[in-house]
Amino acid sequence: MQSLARPFSILLALTVVLLIALFFQTRSISTLEHTQRLDSFLQLRELDAQLDEQTLLISTGVQNQYDTQVQYRRALDRLLENLLDDQSRFHQGLDSESLALLRQYQQAQQDKATFTEEIKHYAALIRNALLYMPQLVQELRQEEHPQRDDSARVMSQLFRYHLFPDQRALEQLYETVAEFQNTLEDEHPALLAFAHQASSNLRHLDSLHRYRDGFNQIDTRSLLRSLETSYQRHYHKRSRHAEAFTLTLLLLSSLLMLLLGGMFQRLHQLNHRSEQARTRLQDAVNSLSEAFALFDRHGQLVLYNKRWLEFYPWLKDAETLDWSHQQALNEAAGITTSVSIQTPLDTTQNYLEHTPDGRWYQASNNPTAEGGIASVRTNITETQQTHLRLRQLGRALEQSPSAVMITDTQGIIEYINPKLSEMTGYDSKELLGQNNSILKSGEMPAGLFAEMWQQLRDGQTWSGQLLNRKKDGSLFWDSTSISPLRDDSGVISHFIAVKEDITERLRAEEQLRMVAAVFETSNEAIMIADQQGRIKVVNAAFERITGYAAHEVQGHNPSLLSSGRHDRIFYEQMWDSLIRQGNWSGEIWNRRKDGSVYPEWLSISALHDEEGQITEFVSVFSDITSRKEAEAHIRHQAYYDALTQLPNRSLLLDRLAVAIHTAERDQQTLSVLFIDLDRFKYVNDTLGHEYGDELLVQVARRLGNCVRESDTVARFGGDEFVILLHNIHSDRDAALVAEKIIRRLSDPFTLAGREIVIGASIGLAMFPGESDDPDTLLRNADLAMYRAKQTGRNRFQFFTNSLQEHANNLMEMEQDLRLALEQNQLEIYYQPLVRAQSGRVTGVEALLRWHHPTQGMIPPDQFIPLAEDTGLIGPIGQWILETACRQVSQWHQQGLKFYLSVNISGRQRDLGLDAELLSSILERTELAAGQLVLEITEGMLLDNSDETIAWLQSFCDLGIHLAIDDFGTGYSSLSYLKRFPIDTLKIDREFIRELTLDNEDALLVEAIISMARSLKLRLIAEGVETAEQRSALFRLGCEYLQGYHFSRPLPADQLVNWIQAYQPERLTLR
């Protein structure tokens, strides 16, 4: 069968190919195309005829436009081109002979076209002449030319010929025109043109005829006819061939039909045989006890037995029974499978199927050689049910929370469950086959086991606690119950031990004991309340802190501890936090059993059960009374002066801010008193810091007595105090307080057994007033205090705007002063110092002058203090020394012998003026040290420090002299002077101003003079303005004088002039 198939199919294929080839052969000849070709020939013929007609019309002059001819020509050319296109069906249907004829035809048409073009050209020329000639004749006639009639005759003859062409007429025309040309009477341009037109017309006519004849000779019609004939011949030959092919086709088709009939017969037989085999197979399959089904590789059900339908009864109603459809139906019927079913199947797949009514099938799907599936189903419901029950029991054992171990009678382990494995740390592989003694710790008494075995062998159950050992060596307690298991014959075959690890439980009990101990011994009070807030447990510390015994508070609400210091909102917030966040901590005041109130730091935590419900509240608290006290102390230190216990600067500022706020709100007046102690430094320096501090404490006490309790007395720093007077009526009240303070502070203090007198300067600033913020208020009071101190001690001064202005002016001046030196605004004036008796000049005092660019001359007492305050006195002082020394040295060289006196300030000590600098200045300016006197103020002596003395001494060591300026104005006592290396005193002008020989000043001056003498000090009187004063001083024994009486201070050059003009007046004692 197989061997026959191949040659047969080859034969079939060959036949089909032959059929197709024949079919196309018969198709190669198409009647439609033939008709179309014939139609093309017809078109060609028609167009050719139309073209011929047009050409003829043109050549005879009947057609006077060529568009029609051009159209036909174009149509014919296009048609021919299409026919000759070798892609066209027309072309393909021609044989070579016809094609050659067609090309020949095309060539003939081209030739005809060429002739036509020429004909068109000459026809146009002829027409042109015919159109133009009448005009020429007209012209000749208008000019009455003698030959006008001749020309008209020639013309009419020409026209006649064109209308009725005739060979004889043409010959006659030639003659007439030739004659006309020969008999031209003159050379009239129109006549010449006419003759020319006429002759060329004939010439053109000649050419036209020639081309027309040429055109006519081309016989395109007969060419077309032979083309058609040739084509027809070719076509008929092809037709005959086609018929032969059709016949062959018919024969072959019949043969093929016969062949197919034979094949069909054979197929039918084969089918029958296959059906028989199938029936046999079906019978065999039906006799199987298992359900069986066979699917082909497309999943189509090929074969199955009745049992298959019994197993899957729903399949009976199904229409199509392919594999996937069956699976879907099974699934819909509720069949579950132990594994997912493989499709397609590679290897045999075995699994279980479970029907919803509880039947179990053992399923087996086997791949067949063809790629299909052979399915076998066995009903195993009964065995499966038993198996399932066993497995349930096994599962219970596996998942039991108790550890289970089964041993044989020899104690060899045959089974353990996972819990045991977990408990001991051994996995089952390690334990199975081992003796159960592997778990023994060796810590249990041997007698215990003997007793146990005895009991077990007697068939009783043994229970007890055993200390065993895990795999990792750690010990654990288990609570064990062992029962013997008997086989069917009643003989003990196995023992079952059920164990529970109780190590954790034992440990938890231990933990609980420890916690209880902590609870009881804790220093912090612990209280546990239930969710209603009723106290359940308290510890010993609770009893100690609150004074309540445990039984007194149990069952009560903790509110019995409440001090009543906290409001309702406080407790609400506490509960809110507890419920929201589960805890609260903070400071709370509670009451003890004895009624005393104490602060405690309390932490409360809520305990929750598994559902998140609050079960208990645990409160832990400690008594923080001592901590609170420490805090208060620290706070006090931060705000109070440690020495005087008065509020310090920070607290003052706080209170001031509050006071301003209150005063503003209540429209009250308040006043700030800034108090500075006079002479405090002196006390500190002379008696030492301990007594200084003591003084401050006494001052604070007195200040406290001067004001109302509501007012604030603060120590601002050093010897400065500030008093804040609240709610006063007017500045008069403040002034009274200030007066009272000055009075009280002027009273002597007793310190170190001595009476000490100090004083105070007070500045006052009011609110509302010039400022409204604490800082400015204080600054203003400070400024006023400063002013008070300047105007004299033991005074008070209100702050005014002019004070502010003054301060501003000073600030401005300070700025200017910084520039003064570098801009050469400073100048030194010199005032002569004269010997009282002789009137001779012995020295000059250098006095500083400032030429301010806008304010003019500024006296030194206005800017020197400023220079001292700002430190500018350093460079300025140095400049004075250098300049003056150089000037005097210069004068020395000029022969003017006098010494130089220069004022220095104590501030210059700190600003770098020392012996070294002085000696270098003297060296540079070449002035002898003995020619320099430095004038110091009494104030500097008051400093009385060792440093000052050493400083002055270092100048003396250089050989420089020192003088006290303005002597008598300060507080200096003569005893002071002894300590300083002074050799000159300058009596202040105050003593001199009113001086006469017999007034009190004279006594004073005399006393000073005698004192100076006793101290071997030279004396200079300042401010001598009159001759009277001079003589008085001279008589009182003052040796040297200075003042306007002699000369006012002069610039250097003027001084020279003055000296040259000066005539000393000598005095004598009368």
Next chain:
Amino acid sequence: MFRYMYSLLLCPHRIATLLLSWLCCSVVWANQAILPVPAAEPQPQTLVRLGDQLFHDTRLSADNTISCASCHDLSLNGADRRPFSVGVGGALGHIRAPSVYNSVLNHAQFWDGSAADLESQVDGPIHNPVEMATNWESVILKLSQDPLITQKFNAHFRDGITADNIRQALAAFQRTLVLTDSPFDRWLAGDSDALTAEQQRGYQQFRNYGCISCHQGANVGGNMFARMGSLENYFILKGDAITEADLGRFNVTGQAHHRYVFKVPGLRTAALNSFFFHDSSASSLEEAIEIMARFQLGREMPTEHTREIAAFIRSLTGQHPRLTHQEQQ
């Protein structure tokens, strides 16, 4: 009536006069020689648009500077304003550019008729070294690099951009360039007010002088070849200045009697021209008419007649949407 005819027959002299007047009316020789311009034949719109784009595409020239429109200004007259067009690299052309308007009506293209139709005409300027100076290979390569135009070609032709398709597109576009509805055509159709009296006189002169024998058909010319100077040799006067272009159709056929023969130009666009004849030797319509009279008839034409004929020729110019500068002429 019959008697009158008899009397005519009796007197040959009169017959001649009758014939003369008959001919002067040009019943036979001139009537209906000029046909109205037919409306352009409908063309596929996409093809016309593509042709329009190509007509203005400079990629058709060697250095991308020259398009068809460079020398055939559609807004002006479909030809060049200059006597000779300037091609690639500033090269000067040898012959006056003819108008593309009404070119479809011509029986052959170019002055010497060397192209049979609009399609084959395209190759001329493409390859002419003084015109676009390029070749199909280069043009197709350049166009193929432009996806937009490639897409347009593919939309209309199965084989995309080819020389033949470019020819077809350009020809289709040019077939739409037909000037219609001229005053003269309207007059022919019966609108007696369409022509002024002067133009009507001009038409009369146009026939009387025989101009109409060559300038006939819808395009008033363009459907035949004729010698330039049939009575006087125009080219003898040019002397040494005769160029190859002057040889005309001889260059195509190689036949001696085709020397100086040119395609008779259609007069439908004549009034729009700045220059006339193949060599641009005339620069006004009147001058061109005078030259034609002299060389085709051997006569000086009176100025009045020249003016009238010129007026008539102006009435031949039709309309087209692209011809926007017509009013300025």
